[in-house]
Amino acid sequence: MSLPNLKEIRKSLRFKILAILVITFGLLGGALMFFFNYFQSSIQQIFYMGIFGGVAIIIILYFSLYKLITQRIRALNKLTREIAQGKLDLEIPDLGEDSLGRLADNLRTMVQNHKDQMEYANILKGVIPVPLFFVDHDMTVTFLNKSACTTSGLSPAEVEGKMKCWDVFNSNKCQDGCILKKTLQTGKFNTADIQYIQPKKGRAMTIMCSTSPLKDSKGNLLGALEIFRDISEQVQTENLLKEAAKKKEEDRKYLEERVEKLTGVLQKAASGDLSSQAPLEAKEDIMDQLSVKTNETFDNMGKLIAQTKGAALGVAQLASQISGGNQDLSLRTQQQAGTMEEISATMEEMSASILQTANNTKRADQMAKEAVGLAQEGNQVLQRTSSSMDQVIQSSQKISEILTLVNEITFQTNLLALNAAIEAARAGEHGRGFAVVAHEVRSLAKRSQEAAKEIQDLIHNSLDKVSSVHKLVGETHTSLDKIQTLIQRLSEHISRVATASQEQSKGTEEINQALLELQNIVQQNATLVGDLAHSSQMLAESAEGLQLSTEGFILPKEITIKIPDFHVPSPIRKEGPQKSKDRRGLEPPVHRRLEDDLIKTSVQEDKPLSANDLDLEEGFEEF
Amino acid sequence: MADTIQYITFFLDQEEYALELLKIKEIIAFHPLTRVPRMGGFIKGILNLRGVILPVFDPREKFDLPSRSYDSHTVIFIMELAGRLVGLIVDMASDVIDLPSENIQPTPAFSTPIQSDYIQGIGSIDDRLVILLNADRLLDEQEIAALDKTI
Numbered sequence: 001m002s003l004p005n006l007k008e009i010r011k012s013l014r015f016k017i018l019a020i021l022v023i024t025f026g027l028l029g030g031a032l033m034f035f036f037n038y039f040q041s042s043i044q045q046i047f048y049m050g051i052f053g054g055v056a057i058i059i060i061l062y063f064s065l066y067k068l069i070t071q072r073i074r075a076l077n078k079l080t081r082e083i084a085q086g087k088l089d090l091e092i093p094d095l096g097e098d099s100l101g102r103l104a105d106n107l108r109t110m111v112q113n114h115k116d117q118m119e120y121a122n123i124l125k126g127v128i129p130v131p132l133f134f135v136d137h138d139m140t141v142t143f144l145n146k147s148a149c150t151t152s153g154l155s156p157a158e159v160e161g162k163m164k165c166w167d168v169f170n171s172n173k174c175q176d177g178c179i180l181k182k183t184l185q186t187g188k189f190n191t192a193d194i195q196y197i198q199p200k201k202g203r204a205m206t207i208m209c210s211t212s213p214l215k216d217s218k219g220n221l222l223g224a225l226e227i228f229r230d231i232s233e234q235v236q237t238e239n240l241l242k243e244a245a246k247k248k249e250e251d252r253k254y255l256e257e258r259v260e261k262l263t264g265v266l267q268k269a270a271s272g273d274l275s276s277q278a279p280l281e282a283k284e285d286i287m288d289q290l291s292v293k294t295n296e297t298f299d300n301m302g303k304l305i306a307q308t309k310g311a312a313l314g315v316a317q318l319a320s321q322i323s324g325g326n327q328d329l330s331l332r333t334q335q336q337a338g339t340m341e342e343i344s345a346t347m348e349e350m351s352a353s354i355l356q357t358a359n360n361t362k363r364a365d366q367m368a369k370e371a372v373g374l375a376q377e378g379n380q381v382l383q384r385t386s387s388s389m390d391q392v393i394q395s396s397q398k399i400s401e402i403l404t405l406v407n408e409i410t411f412q413t414n415l416l417a418l419n420a421a422i423e424a425a426r427a428g429e430h431g432r433g434f435a436v437v438a439h440e441v442r443s444l445a446k447r448s449q450e451a452a453k454e455i456q457d458l459i460h461n462s463l464d465k466v467s468s469v470h471k472l473v474g475e476t477h478t479s480l481d482k483i484q485t486l487i488q489r490l491s492e493h494i495s496r497v498a499t500a501s502q503e504q505s506k507g508t509e510e511i512n513q514a515l516l517e518l519q520n521i522v523q524q525n526a527t528l529v530g531d532l533a534h535s536s537q538m539l540a541e542s543a544e545g546l547q548l549s550t551e552g553f554i555l556p557k558e559i560t561i562k563i564p565d566f567h568v569p570s571p572i573r574k575e576g577p578q579k580s581k582d583r584r585g586l587e588p589p590v591h592r593r594l595e596d597d598l599i600k601t602s603v604q605e606d607k608p609l610s611a612n613d614l615d616l617e618e619g620f621e622e623f
Numbered sequence: 624m625a626d627t628i629q630y631i632t633f634f635l636d637q638e639e640y641a642l643e644l645l646k647i648k649e650i651i652a653f654h655p656l657t658r659v660p661r662m663g664g665f666i667k668g669i670l671n672l673r674g675v676i677l678p679v680f681d682p683r684e685k686f687d688l689p690s691r692s693y694d695s696h697t698v699i700f701i702m703e704l705a706g707r708l709v710g711l712i713v714d715m716a717s718d719v720i721d722l723p724s725e726n727i728q729p730t731p732a733f734s735t736p737i738q739s740d741y742i743q744g745i746g747s748i749d750d751r752l753v754i755l756l757n758a759d760r761l762l763d764e765q766e767i768a769a770l771d772k773t774i
Contacts, residue, residue: 408695418716421629
């Protein structure tokens with residue numbers, strides 16, 4: 001039951017009192033007025049008024065005091081009873097500022113302090129992160145914090161006030177040497193005891209525990225508490241550390257042995273003996289790797305040295321070969337110089353022949369021009385012939401005309417003779433002689449007609465021949481024109497040949513220049529060959545030195561020394577100096593061939609020209 | 624040599640014909656003829672011979688020979704037919720021959736009488752045969768009438 005608020009009580013009291021007063025005084029006033037009117041005397045009036053007033057005041061006071069005091073004390077009484085029963089979870093109302101109000105305030109402060117202390121104690125129990133539990137005298141667990149619950153695998157409801165501590169945690173020291181029991185017996189602290197617990201529902205672990213007695217304010221033992229910490233990991237770690245230390249020691253000894261062995265092998269290697277191998281333990285550890293790498297190094301070094309030895313041998317051989325080849329080269333360079341001189345001489349001859357060709361070409365050109373002139377003359381002669389022919393044709397035509405006239409005359413004569421014959425016939429005997437004459441005339445006319453016909457035939461014949469000659473002349477004219485064109489083309493070709501021979505001349509000059517340069521180069525080559533001989537000698541010495549320096553090494557048996565195959569160009573190696581004779585034998589034919597070519601070309605250049613000349617001259621003679 | 628007649632021979636289309644020499648008045652070279660309108664087909668034109676106008680005819684049509692152009696050898700025989708002068712165009716005048724009468728054969732049987740009217744006979748000289756024409760029958764009456772019309 002909650003108490004009515006003090007201010008509300010007061011307010012209601014005030015209203016009630018005021019209402020009572022108003023009503024009372026209203027009633028009193030009314031009564032007074034009544035009595036005043038009724039009794040008319042002031043004394044009586046005052047008296048009655050006093051009585052009524054007193055009664056009214058008593059009634060009012062009773063009601064107000066009951067409300068103000070009695071009710072509030074009852075409420076306080078109820079609150080204190082509840083507090084004594086241990087119920088602190090209640091609210092104490094504000095009862096004003098009088099003595100009762102202050103009492104209520106103090107009570108509130110007291111309850112609050114209690115609550116704070118209990119909260120503090122609860123917090124202390126709750127916040128401890130490690131397992132914590134309380135027991136009473138009988139070792140029955142009265143409190144179990146969250147961490148202890150987790151460790152035991154039980155809930156507080158299952159345990160608190162119901163189970164003994166050994167049933168909850170099942171330590172190895174529950175039977176003998178329980179420090180909680182000792183604390184309950186002696187009432188003293190016990191710390192840092194190590195136990196091994198195996199809770200029925202939780203995880204087994206090694207713990208470090210401490211116990212403390214629980215006493216009231218008067219020093220009476222109420223029970224004890226135990227707090228413990230899981231040190232399983234620590235223990236484990238310690239064990240591990242111990243094992244590690246032991247292993248480390250073993251490893252160190254093993255390493256020392258291995259290093260000693262390896263040192264022995266390396267000492268041998270330092271003195272040049274690469275035949276022994278670093279031992280392997282088939283453990284694939286760092287020492288094995290080191291051994292493997294060492295062996296690889298020895299192997300590679302061995303190979304390298306073998307290669308170096310081989311290379312030194314190869315280089316020495318090569319140097320001697322170079323030396324041999326160099327002599328050959330020297331010989332050939334001399335031959336080359338000789339050949340160069342020969343080529344130079346040949347080139348001079350070639351120049352001379354080219355010059356001759358140029359002169360021949362010039363002559364051919366002149367001849368071609370003369371031929372053109374002759375052809376033109378021939379054409380003129382032909383033209384003259386043609387005009388003569390025309391004249392012949394004209395004359396024949398005239399003769400033909402004359403013959404026509406002769407024929408006409410003959411015809412007329414014949415006619416006259418016929419008419420004469422007619423006249424003679426008419427004359428009869430007298431005309432007989434005339435008839436004879438007429439007959440004679442007629443026969444003459446006939447003969448002259450026949451002669452004219454023969455002449456006509458002859459002229460026709462001659463005209464036919466003339467026309468055929470005319471045709472031949474025309475054909476000859478065409479042929480001559482063609483010949484002229486051909487000769488002109490020939491002339492062009494000849495001029496091209498002339499240009500070509502000029503270019504050839506230039507070319508031979510350039511070749512001569514080039515030959516000079518070549519000769520210089522050959523000389524330089526000769527110098528170079530000398531240098532090369534010196535260098536190959538030095539190379540041979542270096543190779544010897546290299547051989548000497550690698551002789552001290554002892555190599556494993558499986559490494560063989562291979563002389564590398566230097567790819568020496570075949571002419572030097574395969575054609576020894578004895579074969580250079582063949583080359584020398586070969587070179588003159590080349591030279592000769594060149595000369596032959598030159599002679600051939602010159603002949604070829606001369607031949608067609610001379611043939612052409614002859615042909616042309618003959619051709620012109622024909623015309 | 625008892626009976627010999629003089630003939631003048633001429634050619635017409637390469638055949639040799641002959642006319643009695645005395646029937647011919649004159650032989651002249653071919654002259655261009657003056658053509659007269661509506662004259663007969665065989666009459667080729669008229670000719671002025673020293674003032675005498677005479678008609679000229681070509682026997683080719685009458686003899687069924689192909690016509691031909693006239694050339695330098697073409698001559699005109701001037702002769703008297705039925706009392707009037709006419710010109711006869713021949714290809715070429717050839718010769719004057721003396722033909723004995725025994726050398727003259729009669730007209731061969733294959734010719735119809737009408738057609739062979741103007742053929743006197745066939746004369747043979749050496750190896751040649753000459754067709755002898757009868758000058759008086761060379762033109763029939765109609766043709767003579769046509770000639771008369773012309774002038």
